[in-house]
Amino acid sequence: xxxxxxxxxxxxxxxxxxxxxxxxxxxxxxxxxxxxxxxxxxxxxxxxxxxxxxxxxxxxxxxxxxxxxxxxxxxxxxxxxxxxxxxxxxxxxxxxxxxxxxxxxxxxxxxxxxxxxxxxxxxxxxxxxxxxxxx
Numbered sequence: 001x002x003x004x005x006x007x008x009x010x011x012x013x014x015x016x017x018x019x020x021x022x023x024x025x026x027x028x029x030x031x032x033x034x035x036x037x038x039x040x041x042x043x044x045x046x047x048x049x050x051x052x053x054x055x056x057x058x059x060x061x062x063x064x065x066x067x068x069x070x071x072x073x074x075x076x077x078x079x080x081x082x083x084x085x086x087x088x089x090x091x092x093x094x095x096x097x098x099x100x101x102x103x104x105x106x107x108x109x110x111x112x113x114x115x116x117x118x119x120x121x122x123x124x125x126x127x128x129x130x131x132x133x134x135x
Contacts, residue, residue, distance in 0.1 A: 053078060053115060055075065056075050057074075059071075064129050066130070069133070070102065072099060074098065078096050104131040111129060112126045
């Protein structure tokens with residue numbers, strides 16, 4: 001009787017072990033029968049900013065003083081990306097270029113430029129321009 005019980009326990013252990021091995025391998029195979037390896041890593045918010053998206057401001061230069069009330073804000077990013085210049089929204093052209101005439105106020109003007117794409121990538125830059133008109 002002990003041998004019979006021992007044999008049943010041994011068979012159950014082997015079947016259970018094979019079942020676990022089969023299920024572990026099955027979990028890595030997707031619907032098309034391809035092996036799918038997925039790894040998830042945590043990423044801080046600071047690391048995700050500007051990942052995969054470039055933003056270059058070509059005009060105006062930071063800390064520039066000018067004497068006209070309009071300045072051209074221009075730069076380059078990825079093609080078709082949404083670009084925000086303070087409260088104004090525009091799209092980069094097919095080469096990634098963007099440009100807009102921006103009204104300045106007397107004194108210090110902070111110009112904040114941000115870009116984001118459909119994948120959630122984000123980049124930002126800012127410049128300060130001083131308007132000093134002579135009256």
